[in-house]
Amino acid sequence: MATDDDDFWGDDDDLIEAGDAMERQASLRGGNFVVAELKRQDTPTEAVLACLKRYFGHSNFRPQQWEIVRRVVADRGDQLVVMSTGYGKSVCYQMPALLMDKLTVVISPLISLMEDQVKNLASVNVRAVLLGSAQTDNEGARQAVMRGECRLLYVTPEFIDNGGQSFLKEVELGPGIALVAIDEAHCVSQWGHDFRPSYRKLGNLRKQLPSIPFMGLTATATPQVRTDIVSSLGLRDAKITCTGLDRPNLYLRVCKKTTSGQDLRPLLVNGDSGPHFGGPTIIYCPTRDKVEEINGDCRRMGVACTMYHAGLSAAARKKAHIDFSTDKMTTIVATVAFGMGIDKPDVRRVIHYGAAKDIEAYYQEIGRAGRDCLPSTAVLFWESRDLIIQRSMLNKDMNQAYLSHAMNMQRKMEEYLVTNECRRKFILTHFGDRLSGDTVKSNCCDNCDQNAASSTAGGQEAEKSVVDCGAEAAQLFQVISRVFNSRCGLTKPIAFLRGSNSKQLQSWQTNNPLFGAGKAKSERWWKALAQLLRIRGYLDESKFGDFATVVSLPSKAEAWIRSGESQLLLPSTTELTEATKEKTVATAAGGSDTPQRLLPERKTRTWQDTTQMRLTSESSNKSGDEKLMVELLKQLTDLRNNLAAETDIAPYMVASNKALVELSRVRPSSMQTLDQIDDLPVERAKRFGDSFVQLCRNFCEQHSLSTNNSSAAALSGSVQLPTEIQSLVDQLPSTTAQTYYLCVINKLDVKSASGQRSLSESTLMNHLASAAKIGLPLDLAQLGITREMIDQVLSTVRSPPISSDISRLKPIMEVLPEGWCCYPRLRIMLSIIEYEHESVDSSDQLDSGPGKSSFQSCPISSNNTPLVRQRTNSDGGGGKRKLPEWMAAASPTNSRDSPAQAKRSRSSIFK
Incomplete structure (x- = not known):
């Protein structure tokens, strides 16, 4: 017969199970018991997933996110995280603070980004503060941190360098620190595209806090930069995690620049509130003057836009940031100083009006688009002058190794602009990543669309276009080095090869046997060849005086000449291909054949439309539901924007676009069903959920729509096709x-x-x-x-x-x-x-x-006649926020x- 003692002192397994239950409950409240629990488990527990849903709105971690979080909480180890923008870096450094009920220190160079993150955390009931030179209540923030009231502390590297180290030492000895996270960690590396000396000094902080795990995070780091980050920060036994840098939702496009009107106007979409670029848009310009010029052009086109650059007052910059973040303005025209600091997930388009300074900076800047993982576009307009300006801005007095690196990054940018290859693959290859699969993909880039014409029936990517430019390169090399002694730019050598009668050429030069040897090629073709040779390291172009440049032969070209090789096989560029096509077309006009794809003569089968081929009897019923879902989505978006205006926060801090779409499909009639909605944190649902549920309930009653649908229901529903x-x-x-x-x-x-x-x-x-x-x-x-x-x-x-x-x-x-x-x-x-x-x-x-x-x-008209676009004028002013046109109507x-x-x-x- 069991005694009371037997009942109390049961099996050890029962005691452990009871203890585990207590720990799980404690961890749900943010208690430290979660640490002990995680040390025993490799997979996230129910308590951890509940925390993830509560504060981030996700039911599960993305691949490798949990391993990163667990290494902080359970293993207390250092790490470097290389993760594409929009993948969820913030989850990696914010979760440890929430799980351990301790402070995470986040070091970032971007004040506006940190301000947005503090607001975003407040919307899910997490206390976060920012310490910086421009903040008015630094003392109050310090006291809140020392009292243990904060979970996230955001600081700049300059704050750390100016006495911040001693303050963090006090925090470690007081309430404690869970993690020090260094965002934009590529700024640490001298090989990164945005090197900052203040970041380089953060290695001293690592020495001051030896027992605290450090985490570096970046979206742009080559293998060389990763190694430098780990070394410079003094990370110990650091685990480097790379999730892959591909942004499959980003479409990449490059265009030659003409005029801003001709370039930008075709991208506009007409909406009820005026023209816009298909959703929230950032237009990057290289200079302040160009920012003001493009901003004026956009306003004259009726776009609701604002501008941001360092020449504006702090108040003007802050207003521009807020107006864009809260959708009062659909477009912001800015220097790169702005876009790096924006935490707006629904930017649909990033436009560069001018080439970026280098390939790594470009990848970082286009990362502002589509952080909500919805389809977005990156467009770049450029001209040769952009590249000349960028090259002239390099400081020739800098360290030779770094100068060589910077020039190489610029060449990579130029190569990106003119490549015939997949642009996505080109960028990923630079960062040591690779595109999954080798197929030409739709909705990838303009080159993939062009190259689809030469892909095989199975969709395999066409072979890289390679040209043999040996003969012409040899001619150009000889003219540059022997005729002009490497003391001029490209204009004279090309004019010489084409047999020009320019007065710039001396008579003794025109008697040279090479004079006119390249007249069969156009001037454009020769310039394209020179560009290709420069990109591939066979030509050097250096600044001469204030404006001029001179070309010379580097060791790579001299080695090729000495080799006696007649061939020089190089990947073609778009410009060289187009210049070759121009010559082909001109020849065709003279009577030669041009490559064609002819439509077969005989019609062998008949295509049938939906009036001739049976689809399904259920389509008509589904049609009405889909149209009502679109209307409900409009109303939900309107409600979201009104709630944001009332609470003075950005709309995405109320509910993301993804959450709104799912709300329109699930249509919850209770707060319990609201838990099904992904990307809607529990804390945010507590604050705003009643309003969304009430709207869904009333809408469904009015239109006899079903409620509480499964979030996993396929778009095709129960439709059965023949x-x-x-x-x-x-x-x-x-x-x-x-x-x-x-x-x-x-x-x-x-x-x-x-x-x-x-x-x-x-x-x-x-x-x-x-x-x-x-x-x-x-x-x-x-x-x-x-x-x-x-x-x-x-x-x-x-x-x-x-x-x-x-x-x-x-x-x-x-x-x-x-x-x-x-x-x-x-x-x-x-x-x-x-x-x-x-x-x-x-x-x-x-x-x-x-x-x-x-x-x-x-556009489609009701009478099946192609419509002629009618533009409406708008002053682009602010006012009450309305449904973003890009969510309910046309796109770019x-x-x-x-x-x-x-x-x-x-x-x-x-x-």
């Missing part, structure tokens, strides 16, 4: 299939689907073109296309001057009546024609007209619809 249709849909990429379900199966119009997917209308139209190419039916009436229009396109293709050549869209568009059609519609019609004629390798073969097709608007466009734009010369360098 086997032959489903088999074709299965061949589509997932993003294309998602568009097909929305626009065709669920009968959602392209504009509404664009808002729901945060993709441009023309991108969705291109998805539908891909579907039509493999025989899937479309609703032509909804797309504003008729059979008569398709027949007219076919007739145009068959007639001169096209003569069945369907290799490019632009020549076809130029023959069609002006303003008759837009590029995305033309692509769909040609896709149908290709399907019916079984054109070989038709998938992704057509170009996109003048620029990336996702920048082209394709570059319209062919307006007759005034039909003959505009293409701004892109890609023909």
Whole structure:
């Protein structure tokens, strides 16, 4: 018979289980018991996941996040974290403070970023403070830290250097420190793109706090920079974690600069509150003067924009930052000093109006776009003068090793601008990362779109374009070194090779046998070759005086000459390819053949639209629900913005765009169901959740919509497709299939689907073109296309001057009546024609007209007639915040619809 003692002193396992339960409950309250628990477990416990949901809104960690957090909490080890922007670096250094109920010190150079993070933490009921020279209540913040009331302390490296070390030593001996996190850790390294001497001194802090784990974090660090960071900070047995730097939601595009009006106006989208660039947009400019010029141009175009640069007062800069962060302004034009400090997750577009100073700075700057992981775009407009200015800004008196490194980074930037390769792959390769898979991908970059035409049927990336420029390089080298003795720029050697009668050339020079040896090539071609040779290290260009430059042969070129090799195989550039094409076209005009892809003569099958091919009886019911979801999303966004205005915080601090989309799908009718919503922290739901639940409940009652749906429900719902249709849909990429379900199966119009997917209308139209190419039916009436229009396109293709050549869209568009059609519609019609004629390798073969097709608007009218864009004037002023147009309507466009734009010369360098 058991005694009371037996009941009390049960098995050790029972006692341990009871103790574990106590620890779990304590850790939910932020107690230190969690440390002991984590030392025994490699996976996050329920208590840890509850903390993650409570403060960050996530049900699970992303890969490697938990290992990083656990190393701080359980192992107390140093580490360096290289993680792409938007992946969740803040979770890695904020979670330890919440789990251990201790202070984390965050060192960052970006005051505005730290201010935003303090506000963001306050929105989830976490006390954080900032200590800096511009803060008015530093003493109050210090006292709060010493009383143990704060979980995050943000400081600048200058604060640490000016007495901050002794204060942190006091904190360690008092309430204690869980972690010292050094954000933007690449600033520590002399090889980083943003080296700061004050960061270099942080190694002294490591010595002052030997028992505290240190964590360096950065989104941009090559292997060389990583090694330097670990060494400079004095990290001990540091674990280096790299999550991969790929940003698959970012589309990369490069264009040659013309004028700001011609370059920027085609990117505008017309909304109810005036034109914008498809969502919150940062436009980077290299100088203050250019910032003010572009800001003025944007305002004259009706864009609600503001500007930010160091020449403005602190109050003006702060107002610009707040206006942009709170969506009072859709666009901010700024020097790079601004964008580094913004913590706005829903920036849809980053535009560089001028080349960035180097490749690493560029990657860091475009990282401001799409931090919410939704589709976003990085566009760069450049001209050769940008590169000359950047080279001239290098300090020739700096350390020779660093100067060489800086010049190499600039060459990498130039190579990025002119490469024919995938731009994403180019950037990742520089950082020692690699793109998953070797296929040409859609929604990746402009080069992938161009190169899709030469990809294999299986979608494999075409071989890198390599040119043999040995003969021409030898000629250029001889002229530079022997004729001009390396004492001039490129203008004279190129004029010499082309046999110019320029007065700059002396008579004795024109008697040289090499004079005119390169006249078969254009001036543009020779300049492109020289650029390629400079990028690859076969030419040096150095500053001479205040404005001039001289070219000379480096050791690499001299070694090639001595080798006696006749070949010099180098990867081609876009500029060299285009210059070669110009010559080919000129030759073709004289009678030679030009490469073509001809449409087969015979029609072998018939493409059917949705009126001819049965899809599903459930589509009509789903259609109404999808349209109501779009309307609900608008109302939820309106509510979010109103709540943000009332509480004086940024809208994303109330609810993220991702959370709003999920709210429109789940439609919770109670606070309990609200827990299903990912990306909505429990603490934030407590504060704002009732308002969202009430809106969802009332909306669903009014429209007889279901509530409390599963958040995992697929977009396709319970729709059953005929086997032959489903088999074709299965061949589509997932993003294309998602568009097909929305626009065709669920009968959602392209504009509404664009808002729901945060993709441009023309991108969705291109998805539908891909579907039509493999025989899937479309609703032509909804797309504003008729059979008569398709027949007219076919007739145009068959007639001169096209003569069945369907290799490019632009020549076809130029023959069609002006303003008759837009590029995305033309692509769909040609896709149908290709399907019916079984054109070989038709998938992704057509170009996109003048620029990336996702920048082209394709409005649909009720009477199936292509619309002509009507612009509205707006002063771009602030006022009460409204639903961002990019979430509910069109996305970035570059319209062919307006007759005034039909003959505009293409701004892109890609023909």
